[in-house]
Amino acid sequence: RGVEQSYEEAVKWYRKAAGSFNRAAFRLGVCYKNGWGVEKSIDEAVRWYRKAVLFGYSEAQFNLGYCYETGNGVEKSYEEAVKLYRKAADQGHAGAQHNLGLCYEYGRGVEKSYEEAVKWYRKSAERGDARAQNHLGFCYDNGKGVEQDYTQAVQWWCKAAEQGYAMAQFNLGVSYQYGNGVEQDYIQAMRWYRQAADQGFEPAKESYNNLKSKGY
Numbered sequence: 631r632g633v634e635q636s637y638e639e640a641v642k643w644y645r646k647a648a649g650s651f652n653r654a655a656f657r658l659g660v661c662y663k664n665g666w667g668v669e670k671s672i673d674e675a676v677r678w679y680r681k682a683v684l685f686g687y688s689e690a691q692f693n694l695g696y697c698y699e700t701g702n703g704v705e706k707s708y709e710e711a712v713k714l715y716r717k718a719a720d721q722g723h724a725g726a727q728h729n730l731g732l733c734y735e736y737g738r739g740v741e742k743s744y745e746e747a748v749k750w751y752r753k754s755a756e757r758g759d760a761r762a763q764n765h766l767g768f769c770y771d772n773g774k775g776v777e778q779d780y781t782q783a784v785q786w787w788c789k790a791a792e793q794g795y796a797m798a799q800f801n802l803g804v805s806y807q808y809g810n811g812v813e814q815d816y817i818q819a820m821r822w823y824r825q826a827a828d829q830g831f832e833p834a835k836e837s838y839n840n841l842k843s844k845g846y
Contacts, residue, residue: 712740719750
């Protein structure tokens with residue numbers, strides 16, 4: 631932007647600012663994570679994420695939380711991941727809210743609670759996170775943490791599907807095929823199956839071919 635692209639120059643300036651500016655420390659961590667302008671090093675990435683976390687930077691809290699969740703560059707700890715996700719989630723970080731929802735749904739680092747999972751999925755979904763929208767739809771579809779409501783499930787899957795999220799497109803296809811939450815419509819079902827299949831979602835391809843073989 632306004633200069634010739636150079637990761638090396640970017641790293642140089644991020645490093646100068648990283649001691650007193652949270653986003654610079656975070657971006658330097660990202661450079662180390664991806665090997666942009668520096669030798670790739672997850673250990674260095676974690677070190678700079680930690681500095682940015684000290685400033686309360688939500689992106690760094692999220693990234694460091696994910697490192698703890700996956701054991702990448704640190705000893706795996708769901709408890710530490712949850713702490714960091716919660717800090718970022720409380721600042722409105724949609725990705726952290728989604729991941730915190732997953733932790734509650736599967737009991738990772740916290741006591742399993744579908745109600746809490748739904749709470750965080752909803753916060754993330756309302757900020758436009760397609761994964762959270764899909765998970766929230768699943769909760770409504772199965773009555774987990776909320777009263778079962780196929781119409782609500784479809785509404786959330788629509789939001790995610792329109793963003794190109796393949797699993798939601800498939801779920802929407804199923805809803806149309808069987809008339810769950812919407813009027814049964816095989817043409818719409820095939821439309822959504824096809825969109826998911828085009829992204830390599832295998833169950834959608836199978837469902838699409840199955841309806842096609844029946845003449846729809």
